[in-house]
Amino acid sequence: MAVTDDIVDAVIIGGGFYGTAIAIYLAKQRGLRRIVLIEKEPELLKRASYNNQARVHNGYHYPRSFTTAFRSRVNLPKFVRDWPQAVKRDFTKLYAISRRNSKVTAKQFERFCHEIGAEIKPAEASLKRLFEPRLIEDVFLVEEYAFDATQLANWAESEMREADIKIHFSARATMISRSPQGHLTVEVQREASDVELFNCRYVFNCTYSGLNQFTGGFPGTKTGLKQEVTEMALMQAPDILKDIGITVMDGPFFSMMPFPARNLHTLSHVRYTPHFNWEDVRGVDPYQKLDDYDQATRVDRMVRDVGRYLPALRSAKYVDSLFEVKTVLVKNEGDDGRPILFEKHAELPGCFSILGGKIDNIYDVLEKLEAEEFNNLKES
Amino acid sequence: MSLQQSGMFFLISLVLLVLGEYILQMASLTNEGPLYHVGQEFTSARMTRKEKLNIEVVGSQTMENSNTPGGEGHGRD
Numbered sequence: 001m002a003v004t005d006d007i008v009d010a011v012i013i014g015g016g017f018y019g020t021a022i023a024i025y026l027a028k029q030r031g032l033r034r035i036v037l038i039e040k041e042p043e044l045l046k047r048a049s050y051n052n053q054a055r056v057h058n059g060y061h062y063p064r065s066f067t068t069a070f071r072s073r074v075n076l077p078k079f080v081r082d083w084p085q086a087v088k089r090d091f092t093k094l095y096a097i098s099r100r101n102s103k104v105t106a107k108q109f110e111r112f113c114h115e116i117g118a119e120i121k122p123a124e125a126s127l128k129r130l131f132e133p134r135l136i137e138d139v140f141l142v143e144e145y146a147f148d149a150t151q152l153a154n155w156a157e158s159e160m161r162e163a164d165i166k167i168h169f170s171a172r173a174t175m176i177s178r179s180p181q182g183h184l185t186v187e188v189q190r191e192a193s194d195v196e197l198f199n200c201r202y203v204f205n206c207t208y209s210g211l212n213q214f215t216g217g218f219p220g221t222k223t224g225l226k227q228e229v230t231e232m233a234l235m236q237a238p239d240i241l242k243d244i245g246i247t248v249m250d251g252p253f254f255s256m257m258p259f260p261a262r263n264l265h266t267l268s269h270v271r272y273t274p275h276f277n278w279e280d281v282r283g284v285d286p287y288q289k290l291d292d293y294d295q296a297t298r299v300d301r302m303v304r305d306v307g308r309y310l311p312a313l314r315s316a317k318y319v320d321s322l323f324e325v326k327t328v329l330v331k332n333e334g335d336d337g338r339p340i341l342f343e344k345h346a347e348l349p350g351c352f353s354i355l356g357g358k359i360d361n362i363y364d365v366l367e368k369l370e371a372e373e374f375n376n377l378k379e380s
Numbered sequence: 381m382s383l384q385q386s387g388m389f390f391l392i393s394l395v396l397l398v399l400g401e402y403i404l405q406m407a408s409l410t411n412e413g414p415l416y417h418v419g420q421e422f423t424s425a426r427m428t429r430k431e432k433l434n435i436e437v438v439g440s441q442t443m444e445n446s447n448t449p450g451g452e453g454h455g456r457d
Contacts, residue, residue, distance in 0.1 A: 071434035222438050329436060337434075344439035364433040 008034040009376055010202040011186045013173040015039030016049040017149075018356040018365065019206035020156035025366050026202075027163035030374045035165045036198055038188055040172045040210075040287075045153040048208045049359070051324035053232060053257050053266050056080070056087060056145040057358050058119075060095050063104045063112045063250060065337030071361055073116045076145070079360035086151035088260040093144040093245040094123055096309070099137040101251035106138035109250075119143040130240070135309050136248070146245065147359060148260035171196075176203055176351060177216030184350055187216070202374065205353040209286040209325040211341075219347045224330035225280035225355075229290055229323065233267040233299040234259060236317040241265070246310065254306050256313070264319055269305060272298040275323075279330070286325040297321045327355060340365055 009032040012023045019037060026032045041047060055061075058076045059069035080087050097106040104112070113120040123139040131139055160167060168188065175187035179199060186198045205211060205218075209227060212220045237244075237256070245265075247255040253270035275293070278284065299318045307314040329341060338357035342365065345351045354365060 066429055067432050067434050070430060071432075223436065331436075339434050339436040342435045342437050342439075346439065358434075361434050364435050367433060368435055368437075 007183055007199040007201065008036050009200065010035045010204065010374075011173075011184075011198050011200045012037045012204045012206060013186065014204075014206035014208065014210075015041070015044040015156075015167065015169075016047060016206060016208060017045055017152060017156075017359055018049075018208075018354060018362060019204065020044055020160065021362050022204055022206060022354070022365065022369070023165050024156070024159045024163055025369065026374065027165055028159075029366075030369075031376065032202075032374060033164075033376055035163075036200070037160070037165055037167045038171050038173045038186070039167060039169050042169050043153065044156050044167070045149050048324055048326070049152070050149040050261065051232065051322040052326075053255060053268055054146045054149065054259050054261065055255075055257055056147050056360050058142070058144045059116045060113065060118060060120075060142055060144060060247070061249075062336055062338070063109055065332070065335045066116070068337045068339065068358070069112070069118075070116045071364055072358055073118050075358075075360040075363045078363055079147075080145065083147070083152060083155065086148050086155065088146045088148060088258060091146070091243045091245055091258050092127070093142050094127060094139055094247070095120075095142050096131055096139045096246065096248045097137045097250070098248055098252045098309070099135055102137070103250045106140075110140070113140075113142070127244075130244075130246075130310060130312055132309055132311065135252075144245065146258045146260055150261045173207075174214065175216035176205070176214045176218040176348065178348060184348060185216075201350055203348070203351045205351065206356075208355060209327045211327065211353055211355055212280055212282050213285055214282075217348055218351070219345055220282055221341065221343050221353055221355075223341055223343065226277055226328050226330050226333070227280050227286045227289075228277040228326045228328065229275045229293055230268075230273050230326045231275060231295075231298060232273065232322040232324075233297065233302055233318060234262060234264045234320040234322065235267050235299075236319055237265040238312055238315045240312050241310075241316070248306075248309055252305075252309070254302070254309075256306070256310075262320075265316070266322070267299070267302055267306065267313075267316075269302040271305070272302045274326075280327070286327075290323060290325050293323070295321070295323045328357070329355075342368055 010026055012019050015037055023035050023037050027035055056079055057072035059073035062069035097109050121141045123141045128139045170191050171188045173186050174189050177185050179185045183199045184203050188196045245257045256265050256267050259266045341355035343353040
């Protein structure tokens with residue numbers, strides 16, 4: 001076991017988008033000098049930051065959760081400003097409201113968009129013709145973009161190099177505890193079964209699905225989490241749908257979006273994307289559970305159902321599937337809201353757990369961290 | 381006979397007069413107060429829902445005094 005004697009300012013667990021953005025923020029805006037980032041994969045932004053629908057939300061998705069919708073709407077322009085290289089904007093985005101079993105009507109949806117200040121226009125007839133009019137009440141042209149996670153990873157890597165943040169790849173943090181000297185200690189397991197201990201002042205647990213999988217004094221999150229194994233089908237869209245992103249809501253709910261990182265489209269479906277779920281507890285490793293699952297695709301069912309609403313999709317070609325564990329808060333089961341979980345552990349002062357749901361809501365976390373005090377070790 | 385009828389007519393006029401006065405009195409009384417009163421206030425005059433961050437804050441007591449205007453379900457312990 002290797003023990004590093006010196007103490008670092010902050011250890012960030014998880015090199016996804018939130019972990020890297022917080023590390024860079026701490027280094028650049030808050031002047032923390034020695035930051036270490038622990039990542040389980042051999043690269044940054046490899047898991048949930050990559051395996052998702054790559055949507056930069058503008059609020060349209062959440063007519064039943066005002067705060068999530070409104071904050072997405074506020075944060076999208078900032079995201080486009082800060083990461084223009086990672087945002088794909090050159091496609092038409094349509095939202096269609098289902099006629100049957102929908103929790104919102106076209107009129108409610110329009111009113112909701114005006115309320116949050118999101119751009120919405122009736123779609124032109126040629127676009128409306130793509131949909132089956134018996135099942136779709138109305139179609140709207142909106143402003144929503146897709147992001148390229150590989151570009152974000154490039155950005156994160158160069159920024160972190162510049163800020164001199166040390167990244168440990170293929171390393172897994174297993175324990176967070178309090179050292180007798182009053183610091184926090186993070187135990188990190190490397191591939192070759194050697195264990196390293198990091199002493200630090202602050203720990204940021206940004207592991208998304210693995211949020212509760214630590215031993216030691218780490219108390220776990222007080223908020224209930226639900227883990228869901230999800231499938232995103234990667235499709236080669238037919239020419240007519242090439243430059244279009246489509247979401248149908250809000251009962252029958254499916255979405256097809258360009259996926260810039262692979263130059264394909266992702267297809268998700270409310271019924272077939274979640275394969276199974278469980279309530280998160282310590283000891284049930286979500287990543288292990290995903291690896292153990294046989295990951296048989298359900299794309300045929302997705303395409304059959306989506307084809308009823310959008311006949312052109314039947315000729316799309318299936319290429320691949322992205323399987324990932326998706327983590328949501330139990331309390332948002334009913335309203336579809338996706339707040340960021342921000343938990344400060346009283347038992348371990350200096351330890352924060354942050355679970356982000358939407359990539360562009362990173363600004364809300366940074367604003368929250370702005371209110372916290374961080375000191376370099378040498379100054380204290 | 382006509383004397384009896386006119387007597388009765390006079391009596392009913394008196395009754396109607398008293399009733400009429402009473403109704404007018406009550407009507408003016410009820411209009412005197414304020415047009416409505418606030419029974420219970422559910423929201424403040426500030427539109428706080430536009431100031432909220434999309435954050436679910438959970439944590440120790442100190443968090444509750446943090447200066448962000450609260451997340452949904454702020455300060456659940």
